[in-house]
Amino acid sequence: MPDVDTAARAAAEAFETTRSATDAERAAWLVAIADRLDAAVDELVPLADEETALGETRLRGEVARTTGQLRMFAAVVTDGAYLEATIDHAVPDATPPKPDLRRMLRPTGPVAVFSASNFPFAFSVAGGDTASALAVGSPVVVKAHPGHPRLSRRTAELVTEALAAVGAPAGAFTLVDGFDAGLELVDHPAITAVAFTGSLAGGRALHDRAAARPAPIPFFGELGSINPVVVTADADAARGADLATGLAGSFQLGAGQFCTKPGVVFVPAGSALEAALPALVGADTPRMLTPSIADGFQTGSERVEAVPGVELLAGGPGSPAVAVTDVATLRSHADALLAEVFGPFALLVRYGSRAELAEALDDLEGSLTATLHAAPGEPVDDLLPRLEDIAGRVLFAGWPTGVAVTWSQHHGGPWPATTSQHTSVGATAVRRFLRPIVYQDAPDAVLPPALRESNPLGIPRRVDGTLRAG
Amino acid sequence: MPDVDTAARAAAEAFETTRSATDAERAAWLVAIADRLDAAVDELVPLADEETALGETRLRGEVARTTGQLRMFAAVVTDGAYLEATIDHAVPDATPPKPDLRRMLRPTGPVAVFSASNFPFAFSVAGGDTASALAVGSPVVVKAHPGHPRLSRRTAELVTEALAAVGAPAGAFTLVDGFDAGLELVDHPAITAVAFTGSLAGGRALHDRAAARPAPIPFFGELGSINPVVVTADADAARGADLATGLAGSFQLGAGQFCTKPGVVFVPAGSALEAALPALVGADTPRMLTPSIADGFQTGSERVEAVPGVELLAGGPGSPAVAVTDVATLRSHADALLAEVFGPFALLVRYGSRAELAEALDDLEGSLTATLHAAPGEPVDDLLPRLEDIAGRVLFAGWPTGVAVTWSQHHGGPWPATTSQHTSVGATAVRRFLRPIVYQDAPDAVLPPALRESNPLGIPRRVDGTLRAG
Numbered sequence: 001m002p003d004v005d006t007a008a009r010a011a012a013e014a015f016e017t018t019r020s021a022t023d024a025e026r027a028a029w030l031v032a033i034a035d036r037l038d039a040a041v042d043e044l045v046p047l048a049d050e051e052t053a054l055g056e057t058r059l060r061g062e063v064a065r066t067t068g069q070l071r072m073f074a075a076v077v078t079d080g081a082y083l084e085a086t087i088d089h090a091v092p093d094a095t096p097p098k099p100d101l102r103r104m105l106r107p108t109g110p111v112a113v114f115s116a117s118n119f120p121f122a123f124s125v126a127g128g129d130t131a132s133a134l135a136v137g138s139p140v141v142v143k144a145h146p147g148h149p150r151l152s153r154r155t156a157e158l159v160t161e162a163l164a165a166v167g168a169p170a171g172a173f174t175l176v177d178g179f180d181a182g183l184e185l186v187d188h189p190a191i192t193a194v195a196f197t198g199s200l201a202g203g204r205a206l207h208d209r210a211a212a213r214p215a216p217i218p219f220f221g222e223l224g225s226i227n228p229v230v231v232t233a234d235a236d237a238a239r240g241a242d243l244a245t246g247l248a249g250s251f252q253l254g255a256g257q258f259c260t261k262p263g264v265v266f267v268p269a270g271s272a273l274e275a276a277l278p279a280l281v282g283a284d285t286p287r288m289l290t291p292s293i294a295d296g297f298q299t300g301s302e303r304v305e306a307v308p309g310v311e312l313l314a315g316g317p318g319s320p321a322v323a324v325t326d327v328a329t330l331r332s333h334a335d336a337l338l339a340e341v342f343g344p345f346a347l348l349v350r351y352g353s354r355a356e357l358a359e360a361l362d363d364l365e366g367s368l369t370a371t372l373h374a375a376p377g378e379p380v381d382d383l384l385p386r387l388e389d390i391a392g393r394v395l396f397a398g399w400p401t402g403v404a405v406t407w408s409q410h411h412g413g414p415w416p417a418t419t420s421q422h423t424s425v426g427a428t429a430v431r432r433f434l435r436p437i438v439y440q441d442a443p444d445a446v447l448p449p450a451l452r453e454s455n456p457l458g459i460p461r462r463v464d465g466t467l468r469a470g
Numbered sequence: 471m472p473d474v475d476t477a478a479r480a481a482a483e484a485f486e487t488t489r490s491a492t493d494a495e496r497a498a499w500l501v502a503i504a505d506r507l508d509a510a511v512d513e514l515v516p517l518a519d520e521e522t523a524l525g526e527t528r529l530r531g532e533v534a535r536t537t538g539q540l541r542m543f544a545a546v547v548t549d550g551a552y553l554e555a556t557i558d559h560a561v562p563d564a565t566p567p568k569p570d571l572r573r574m575l576r577p578t579g580p581v582a583v584f585s586a587s588n589f590p591f592a593f594s595v596a597g598g599d600t601a602s603a604l605a606v607g608s609p610v611v612v613k614a615h616p617g618h619p620r621l622s623r624r625t626a627e628l629v630t631e632a633l634a635a636v637g638a639p640a641g642a643f644t645l646v647d648g649f650d651a652g653l654e655l656v657d658h659p660a661i662t663a664v665a666f667t668g669s670l671a672g673g674r675a676l677h678d679r680a681a682a683r684p685a686p687i688p689f690f691g692e693l694g695s696i697n698p699v700v701v702t703a704d705a706d707a708a709r710g711a712d713l714a715t716g717l718a719g720s721f722q723l724g725a726g727q728f729c730t731k732p733g734v735v736f737v738p739a740g741s742a743l744e745a746a747l748p749a750l751v752g753a754d755t756p757r758m759l760t761p762s763i764a765d766g767f768q769t770g771s772e773r774v775e776a777v778p779g780v781e782l783l784a785g786g787p788g789s790p791a792v793a794v795t796d797v798a799t800l801r802s803h804a805d806a807l808l809a810e811v812f813g814p815f816a817l818l819v820r821y822g823s824r825a826e827l828a829e830a831l832d833d834l835e836g837s838l839t840a841t842l843h844a845a846p847g848e849p850v851d852d853l854l855p856r857l858e859d860i861a862g863r864v865l866f867a868g869w870p871t872g873v874a875v876t877w878s879q880h881h882g883g884p885w886p887a888t889t890s891q892h893t894s895v896g897a898t899a900v901r902r903f904l905r906p907i908v909y910q911d912a913p914d915a916v917l918p919p920a921l922r923e924s925n926p927l928g929i930p931r932r933v934d935g936t937l938r939a940g
Binding site: 086099103215217365384393395396402404409416420428434437439440441462467468 | 486489490531545549551554556557558566568569571572573576578677678681682685686687688835836846847850854855858861862863864865866867868872874876877878879880882884885886889890891892893896897898901902904905906907908909910911912913916930932934935937938939940
């Protein structure tokens with residue numbers, strides 16, 4: 001693998017080409033990568049399973065999600081609305097006269113992508129960050145995750161081959177490796193943005209580093225989330241046992257190693273959910289993604305269980321577990337109880353009254369998701385604004401694990417869930433690697449096609465204040 | 471004036487109301503402020519002139535721009551496209567099944583606004599930052615600029631009265647004062663974003679402070695810009711004397727106290743522009759906005775003139791001045807020569823060949839604007855990508871001072887011009903104070919109106935991948 005400086009310089013050089021490639025050309029790059037990965041699925045999945053133990057079913061699904069994601073970003077840039085093309089014709093007789101102004105988004109330049117441990121395909125070498133940056137013409141330098149080094153290298157080879165075969169410039173995509181390489185990458189003057197999915201500690205360090213550069217760059221991080229679930233008394237009365245089944249499946253899925261794992265669950269005191277849950281907690285010791293994640297799972301669940309007023313409801317050390325407490329204990333030990341435990345662990349919080357529940361929600365920090373299980377037609381005005389305040393996705397049915405990749409999806413919430421107003425999943429993930437440029441009184445011939453008077457690309461544009469769908 | 475904690479808590483409380491106010495209600499708030507300021511123009515302009523010496527003509531124009539800006543943001547939120555409403559209906563028979571997902575942007579919460587010295591209306595108490603935050607339902611705490619304290623208080627009184635008269639909640643807008651209050655505001659847990667227009671040193675300090683919070687928040691700053699101008703040999707031959715007139719007007723406008731003042735001008739050696747410019751440089755000592763700005767102007771021009779290889783072409787200490795140098799000197803003393811001098815000062819840089827010009831452009835940092843004066847039909851492929859790289863607005867005629875406020879305008883560029891991918895002027899300024907929320911499988915009745923199936927607001931939305939203009 002190249003060193004960081006070589007990779008970053010190559011990315012800067014490639015940017016000379018990627019920035020002026022057409023949307024159709026870049027869409028073809030993404031489709032070529034998707035095709036190459038799909039064709040190699042029988043080779044990649046066993047390799048991924050050796051390194052992550054996530055199992056063939058899950059990993060095949062993840063390859064499909066990853067290639068679907070690449071094709072979705074190809075569709076997003078082909079659509080062209082992402083450019084936010086906006087034209088205001090000159091108004092020479094205004095006071096003062098208004099010039100002709102035409103704005104669109106352009107790529108920022110090379111992007112550093114930190115791949116994640118828990119999604120070796122979808123949030124890794126050829127995952128959503130890489131796809132959304134390449135889609136808009138920002139070259140990518142990926143820092144491999146140490147949890148799946150061989151898969152990372154093999155995926156990178158396939159991506160590189162696919163890009164070369166369809167004429168993308170060398171340097172548009174490079175893989176680097178090692179802890180120090182990651183730091184060097186964030187510091188490198190050619191890098192214009194950082195995308196990261198991982199732990200709060202690691203993400204905070206990189207965030208601070210990106211902010212401390214001589215020229216600071218944006219850090220788009222997804223760091224940690226407890227994904228609260230609220231079960232109303234009416235919902236528990238109507239379907240508490242079913243909710244227990246759903247929760248048990250969700251918090252233990254993939255050994256609890258999802259950013260969206262439901263970690264804290266508010267239930268009415270004496271709930272049917274709590275009664276049914278213990279029988280659904282697995283007894284096997286799961287194989288965690290890395291030794292440090294296994295350690296974190298162990299120490300995290302011990303930290304929660306050591307709080308006076310917390311009881312173990314089911315499971316035990318090193319295996320899936322559920323603990324239970326009450327709102328008063330939660331509020332007096334928020335630091336210990338409201339930090340993410342990454343792994344198959346969930347904390348039930350019994351509330352007495354609806355008012356007590358609402359107050360408890362006010363203490364929560366940001367999460368990727370918040371789930372509300374209420375009865376049909378039950379008023380939720382007292383709960384919903386609180387959940388909107390702390391989450392980027394609010395669910396009214398189902399469970400937060402499982403992130404459909406669609407135009408409307410996104411994946412973020414207030415700190416510490418994510419850092420930013422733009423997140424790593426869904427069509428708007430591309431916005432992270434773009435910045436606006438406005439052209440004033442430019443001759444039509446020198447304008448990018450997206451802004452030429454005749455709209456040669458047929459894309460959606462806002463012209464003199466009116467949005468035209470293309 | 472209230473202390474910071476009182477103001478920030480009041481803003482947080484007001485957010486409970488502003489977040490759920492309709493777009494039409496918030497638009498009415500902005501129009502009420504605009505009407506109140508327009509009605510008070512004869513009182514406000516003399517007060518502003520006493521404190522800033524910017525002159526009645528300029529200040530009356532600035533009031534009109536400010537109230538026009540408020541009305542434009544009212545139009546932006548009434549239009550509704552800013553919400554980026556996106557709906558994907560459920561696909562129950564997909565593998566895995568896709569839920570119903572509906573995304574829109576929601577306000578982040580209270581915003582800290584730092585007003586600027588050089589635009590006592592348009593970038594101050596009721597300026598673009600305040601307007602764009604209130605427009606979307608994010609309450610505002612403004613930190614007054616010490617350069618115009620009485621105007622700031624009077625403007626704040628008018629804004630407060632106007633908001634109260636149309637039923638906006640108390641706390642939606644508050645003014646605070648003092649250096650320490652500014653720091654406290656950036657640190658306050660209720661504040662969700664910072665908007666700043668000012669110096670690089672001050673902005674960098676606040677940027678770093680916002681990033682260092684326990685929960686970091688975005689800092690949207692506009693910090694400093696040299697606004698390079700490039701005059702090709704053909705343009706100089708065709709209209710060098712006219713360009714000198716335009717440049718002289720632009721760099722001396724408002725005593726050079728514009729963020730978009732052209733500071734560094736590349737001209738061919740022996741240019742007609744250089745020959746004509748000295749006669750157009752004023753001899754009067756301008757009154758600067760504040761004593762520290764006057765000091766900075768003096769020391770900044772002295773710093774440039776002290777570099778060996780730089781000559782004074784016209785003007786002198788403390789009054790408007792033009793210095794001249796060559797590309798070799800510029801490149802070997804970039805730190806001294808490429809830092810902004812805020813005030814009526816410009817540096818001409820003589821280039822020998824077009825290749826030498828292009829190389830020099832590669833050394834420039836980010837600016838708000840870059841201006842290219844070429845001959846009609848002259849190829850500019852060697853220059854344009856370099857200017858796009860370093861600026862947020864690229865001009866092909868005219869001069870960068872003068873920022874038309876329209877849907878397509880924006881005001882930013884790579885660091886140190888601004889910090890962010892979103893900037894403080896134009897319709898997209900609202901995006902700084904918004905974050906996405908997606909609702910999964912929500913009952914129609916609990917959804918915000920923008921996302922209900924029937925589209926009761928008639929706004930533009932993307933539905934199942936297709937953009938519909940409303």
